[in-house]
Every structure is written in C-alpha cells, then in structure tokens.
Amino acid sequence: MTSAIQYQGRKARRTGSEQRRQAILEASLSIIVREGIRAVRHRAVAREAEVPLSATTYYFKDISDLIADTFTLFAERAMKEVIEPFKEQAFGLMSQFSRDSLENPQERDRLVKMLAQMMAAFIVDELQNRRDHVVAEQAFIQEAILDARLRELADMYLRQHVETLTMACELFGCKEPKLDAELIFATFLTIEQRLLVHPEKISQEFVEKRMYNMLDKVVPLHG
Template structure:
C-alpha cells in the first residue's frame, strides 16, 4: 500500500499489544461475517460470538456499530491493497516494463502483447476466484453498503482511488491516450467480469470469454 493511501480507524485505539490483538480479532471476525451474511450481519453479539470474546469487548472498542462496520471495511481495504492488488499490479507492471518498447512497432506485435497481457489479467482473476473468493465477496458487499451508508464512502473513495491510480499508471506507461479514462474502462470491465464470475461456480467461469473481452478493450486502447 502506498504511503499516501492512509486509512484511519475510527474505533477506540488499543494501548497495548494484547489489547490490539483482541481489537484485530474482533475486526477479522466482523469481516468473516460480512463474507457469510453481508454487512448487515455485523452486530455486536454476532461479532463477539464469532471472535470468541465477551460482548463487553466489542462494545468497548466500538460503541457505535457504524464505527465497527467502517473499521471492518478499512481492514478489508488494507488487506486487499497489500495481499491482492499490489502483487497483481507488480506482476503486470513488470510484464509491461519488459514489453513497452515493442508496443506500437507493428500490429502483430501489439496483438501478441495484448493476448499475453489479457491472459495474465484473467489468470489473476481466476486465482482470486479460487484462492481469494472471500475478498471478492467482501468487496461486493462493501460496494453495495456504501449506497446505503454515506459514512462508508470516505473509506470507499480511498480504496477505489488507489485501485484506479495503479491501473491509470499502467495505461500511462504503455502509452495509452487518456490513461485516466482508459483505466476507468478497464476497472469497469474487470468489475463486471468479477461480478459475473461470482454468480456461478468456479468451474463454470468462462476464461475464454473473459480473455476475449479483455483483449477487445486493450486492442481498442493500443
């Protein structure tokens, strides 16, 4: 996670390491509930039971349930940036770095780069579906909750700006015109593919179709 993407927790701060461990356990339990039951499943009693802590512990750190929800979203965002987004952008960035000198040299070269890049992006999507599915479900849950709860939008704004800035930078590096617009279009395409993929069993994910869609978008930019 970049240093300028700082998310500030709202609940009571922990003063000791053991206290911080309990607070973290509460948030991790809350995040598991989001995956299983959605954001509206976050309630003090449910979280305390899931975290195996006294009810007084959840109310001590989070008197307001909205703070518990917001801090759970922040934990999700931090985990997503560090464990999911950064590795993906690092690998895609390295690929582009190796091939950017050849982009634009010929239609044939562009096609090869587009095919390889699309395959890489779809492979990461498939990996998320099999290994990081909980992350994808939580992201969708928080997106929808932001429509109901305006207090979550500050966290959402920081998270999605980070997501967008990295994609925009990748577009800029390979010389795409209007990289900010191209980045938005690519993120929108990926979001749609992720949502569709979550609607079916993993084995029914149509990688070939996803590849064609990503290639079509990338070819339009190049």
C-alpha cells in the same frame, strides 16, 4: 494509501488489547462474507470472535464504526496482499515492450494477448482461491453507497486500482489514459461480480476472451 487510513473505533493501548480488537474485526469480516453486512451485530461478532460481548461494545459502541473499521482493515490488507503484487506483475510484463515496439501490429497484439491472459489468470485465481476477498470487496463498494463515512475510504481504495492502470495506459500511449484505466477496472469489477453469481462460468477462456476484447479497443496501435 495505508498512511492515510484512519480507524474509527476505540484504539487499543496494549498488545493483548490490539489482538482482541483485531479478532473482532476479523470476525466481523467473516460474517460479512458469509451472511452479509446486515448480519453484523455485537452479539454475533462476539460469538464469532469468541470474546465477551463487553469487548465488542468497548471498542465499537456504534455498529457502524465496527463496519467502517472492518472495511478499513480489508482495504489496508488488500493494498499489501492484492494490489501491490498485481502491480508488480503487470509492470514486469509491460517492461518487455516499448512504445516503439507497439508500432509493430504483431507485437501490439502479443502485448494485448499477454495482458488478457495475465488479467484472466488473476481474476480466476481470485474467484477460486480468494473468493472471500472478492465478496468483501463487492460488499464494501455497495455499502459505501449507503454509508457516507465509507465513501472516502472506498474512493481511496478504488483510486489505487485506477491510478495503477492509468500508469499502464500512459505507457501504452493512450490518448485518454485515465478514462481507459476506468474502463479496464470497470470491466474487472463487472466480470468478478458476474462470476460470483455464476461460478459455473469461471474459466480462463471465459475471462480472457472478454479481457482481450476490451484491451484490443484500448491499447493503441502506434505508427
């Protein structure tokens, strides 16, 4: 995915210039998380990044280019720091099971419980320790509805999640692995969104109960 990502704004030609451009994107992302996308303006970003106003307008003449590149940075970073580590953890857990072992109802239930625990721990950790990432992700997905230039990037980003879950569902032997993967990911997003609004509900038990209920319907019992 990262090789397919294309930035919109003016390219930096020197190391110092790239650092300044990066600082502008970081500042834009901070404003989005704190105040929302509509608060992203050249003056606000320049002030946040502690750079001259001329620097933001040099790299990003169009504010929509700045927003698009901010989400490009977010997607690129999320691939390395969130999606890949989660993928490794999930497939490491599933390597303990085989499709034959899932013919045993107890083993199948053990897998469902372990996956529910792992996913719940991941969501709780995201909301407690990387809340900015979750807020930015939700903002990114919502903005793609309004900005056609973001749709391809958003689709690419979301597809990475679904493809990982599709591989997992294929290992489970699901009849409709892609549809089941979409269901799992939709549950993920819905729970995160709900807990952003109601942080008082954030707990391992709250999330795990809902993930188990969904996974118990998705993971087939063989034999």
